[in-house]
Amino acid sequence: MTVAEDSVSVNGRSVTVKSSAGTTLLEFLRESLGLLGTKEGCSEGECGACTVLVDGQPLHSCIYPALAAQGRTVETIEGISKGGDLSSLQAALIAAGGVQCGFCTPGFLMTLTALLRDDPSPDPDQVARAVAGNICRCTGYAQIVEAVAADLPRPGGTR
Ligand code: FES
Ligand code: FES
Structure with a gap:
């Protein structure tokens, strides 16, 4: 553009x-x-x-x-959301318990959006490295990394 x-x-x-x-x-x-x-x-x-x-x-x-x-x-x-609907990553983050107070969540989602555009199938270490500059005081991070894994495209499917 x-x-x-x-x-x-x-x-x-x-x-x-x-x-x-x-x-x-x-x-x-x-x-x-x-x-x-x-x-x-x-x-x-x-x-x-x-x-x-x-x-x-x-x-x-x-x-x-x-x-x-x-x-x-x-x-x-x-x-990030389309027409008011949550993106699949937003939904996965909620489902995995990766959103608690939610204050950090927009920042995490922007970082993860950029990561997933570059690499649609990052492994957990890559996800953890990508969000190293995002601090969450509530979740302990594991749920956020799990949410990305849950949202990854399946073989033959789409995100
Ligand atoms: S408010 Fe910008 S990095 Fe903390
Ligand atoms: S959910 Fe509260 S700071 Fe991350």
């Missing part, structure tokens, strides 16, 4: 970035666009709660300048 230089594509919608130099992408998404699914935890690039995809790559939006997103595509948790 081609994005105009002074605009950013957010979940497929082109919007103009009207922010000062110090505004983070997280602030722009939450305060200017009202996309509250992306969470603010540490605000220091340490916890992963604010993870979004920029040009398909997961990054911490709390330390990424909004102006740096100009001309790029941004995907947030709001863009």
Whole structure:
């Protein structure tokens, strides 16, 4: 998708970035666009709660300048479900008990979405490595890794 230089594509919608130099992408998404699914935890690039995809790559939006997103595509948790229905990965995460308080969940889902696009069948070690930058204080991580395994395409089937 081609994005105009002074605009950013957010979940497929082109919007103009009207922010000062110090505004983070997280602030722009939450305060200017009202996309509250992306969470603010540490605000220091340490916890992963604010993870979004920029040009398909997961990054911490709390330390990424909004102006740096100009001309790029941004995907947030709001863009993951289709027509209000949970994605299969979202459903698998719930079924596996990988969602408890849910604060970390959008960040995990964005990181995992990028992983699964690169490698549709990661092994548990690859999943664990991918989410190493996402902190969860509730689940103990095993359920999150199990959810990815449960959502993997079966031979002859689709995700
Ligand atoms: S809020 Fe961005 S990494 Fe913690
Ligand atoms: S489910 Fe609570 S922090 Fe992860």
